[in-house]
Amino acid sequence: MNKPVQAIDTHSVMFITKRPEVIMVEGKGSWITDNNGKRYLDFLQGWAVNCLGHSNLGIVSALNTQAKKLINSSPAFYNEPMIGLSNLLTGNSCFDKVFFASSGAEANEGAIKLARKWGQLNKNGAFEIITFDHSFHGRTLATMSASGKPGWDTMFAPQVPGFPKADLNDLESVKKLVTDKTVAVMIEPIQGEGGVIPATKEFMHALRKFTKENNILLIADEVQAGCGRTGTLFAYQHYGIEPDIMTLGKGIGGGVPLAALMATDAAACFVPGDQGGTYNGNPLMTAVGISVIEQLLAPGFLDSVKAKGELLKSELLKLSAEFNLEGERGEGLLRALMLGKDIGGKLVELARDQNPEGLLINSPRPNLLRFMPALNVSEDEIRKMANMLRELLKQTA
Ligand SMILES: *Cc1c(COP(=O)(O)O)cnc(C)c1O
Numbered sequence: 001m002n003k004p005v006q007a008i009d010t011h012s013v014m015f016i017t018k019r020p021e022v023i024m025v026e027g028k029g030s031w032i033t034d035n036n037g038k039r040y041l042d043f044l045q046g047w048a049v050n051c052l053g054h055s056n057l058g059i060v061s062a063l064n065t066q067a068k069k070l071i072n073s074s075p076a077f078y079n080e081p082m083i084g085l086s087n088l089l090t091g092n093s094c095f096d097k098v099f100f101a102s103s104g105a106e107a108n109e110g111a112i113k114l115a116r117k118w119g120q121l122n123k124n125g126a127f128e129i130i131t132f133d134h135s136f137h138g139r140t141l142a143t144m145s146a147s148g149k150p151g152w153d154t155m156f157a158p159q160v161p162g163f164p165k166a167d168l169n170d171l172e173s174v175k176k177l178v179t180d181k182t183v184a185v186m187i188e189p190i191q192g193e194g195g196v197i198p199a200t201k202e203f204m205h206a207l208r209k210f211t212k213e214n215n216i217l218l219i220a221d222e223v224q225a226g227c228g229r230t231g232t233l234f235a236y237q238h239y240g241i242e243p244d245i246m247t248l249g250k251g252i253g254g255g256v257p258l259a260a261l262m263a264t265d266a267a268a269c270f271v272p273g274d275q276g277g278t279y280n281g282n283p284l285m286t287a288v289g290i291s292v293i294e295q296l297l298a299p300g301f302l303d304s305v306k307a308k309g310e311l312l313k314s315e316l317l318k319l320s321a322e323f324n325l326e327g328e329r330g331e332g333l334l335r336a337l338m339l340g341k342d343i344g345g346k347l348v349e350l351a352r353d354q355n356p357e358g359l360l361i362n363s364p365r366p367n368l369l370r371f372m373p374a375l376n377v378s379e380d381e382i383r384k385m386a387n388m389l390r391e392l393l394k395q396t397a
Contacts, residue, residue: 008022023035027054027055030373039357040359041360044362048251051374053376058295059256063284071284072282075277075282079286085098093234094236094243096265099270099280100261100280100281104247106277107259108138108186112186114245114267115127117274123215131147132167132191133168134168135148135187136191136192146186170203171206178216183216184211188220190330195364198329204239205241217244218244227296228251228296229305229332229333230332231302231333246262251292253292308382309332316335319393325338335371336369336371338368
């Protein structure tokens with residue numbers, strides 16, 4: 001597989017993003033290796049997807065065992081892992097029902113449909129879902145319309161209507177948008193793509209109280225912040241509130257395409273014909289989901305995520321002090337370093353391209369870096385990442 005760099009022929013790969021001229025060939029834990037044998041310390045992990053690192057043994061074993069047994073029964077039948085994972089998720093959350101999908105966007109589409117259906121049944125056809133400026137909910141037409149990403153309102157116009165945008169942590173801005181057509185508010189407990197911006201405790205409490213009093217559903221998009229990422233199994237648990245609907249993606253599959261739409265009994269109003277999808281509840285994927293959730297729930301694991309989050313935080317704060325940056329923010333192992341200037345993109349490239357070992361981080365906004373390592377990253381790897389970043393910051397200072 002050791003092709004020289006210039007021999008990589010990518011002409012048939014649809015060009016949807018600029019990629020470096022290397023091919024990733026294998027991974028183990030927090031490290032990924034390219035076709036030249038160069039290793040990268042991976043603090044991206046497929047955008048917070050590989051929550052247990054590369055080639056996690058539990059996941060590999062779940063895949064092997066299930067692949068030999070039953071890869072796909074068809075969504076017309078129950079299968080064992082589908083039931084097992086549903087029970088595991090409802091048994092460890094405030095939700096009663098689960099529908100599995102293959103991507104976060106698809107789970108959010110399901111949440112949007114569920115809320116609209118609930119509005120038809122309970123609120124005279126109310127269908128508007130208030131979302132937030134700078135939010136990210138996916139790349140289907142409806143979820144792009146729900147997202148508050150600058151420029152996305154015109155990109156594939158016309159948008160799907162019914163997603164007015166409020167300001168995060170500003171209840172008045174939510175209240176102003178409420179009409180008799182409002183059926184739900186959809187929120188990321190921590191805006192991930194928006195730059196790791198947490199909703200405050202006060203805001204979440206006030207929002208939950210307000211939505212309850214006004215018969216409005218609260219939808220938590222935990223595609224990025226859920227599944228142990230913040231140090232609790234689900235991010236809403238930090239706030240002491242209970243949403244009506246939640247979506248999961250990314251981490252729940254530990255690297256395979258799996259997502260979930262969860263709802264309380266009161267909100268779960270789909271009837272046969274409303275929702276489906278060829279891969280929903282696929283046993284191969286849900287078997288992996290069981291391994292992931294069981295590993296997250298192993299005694300001490302989530303506490304170790306919290307502890308490692310604190311270590312990452314303190315390392316980032318040291319860098320901030322040393323280089324006169326603007327601090328850090330986030331929860332658990334979803335954190336951002338505020339750079340104070342627009343050098344994020346440059347640092348990402350320098351970090352990746354340095355030798356002999358690269359570092360993978362990302363910059364969802366030009367003035368910050370985001371870190372979403374495997375939840376089982378070691379303390380040494382966190383310190384090593386900080387030291388690699390320290391050298392880069394020296395170079396760019
Ligand atoms: C990544 C993400 C999505 C979209 O998930 P896909 O699997 O890419 O469709 C939705 N919401 C949030 C908060 C995300 O971070």
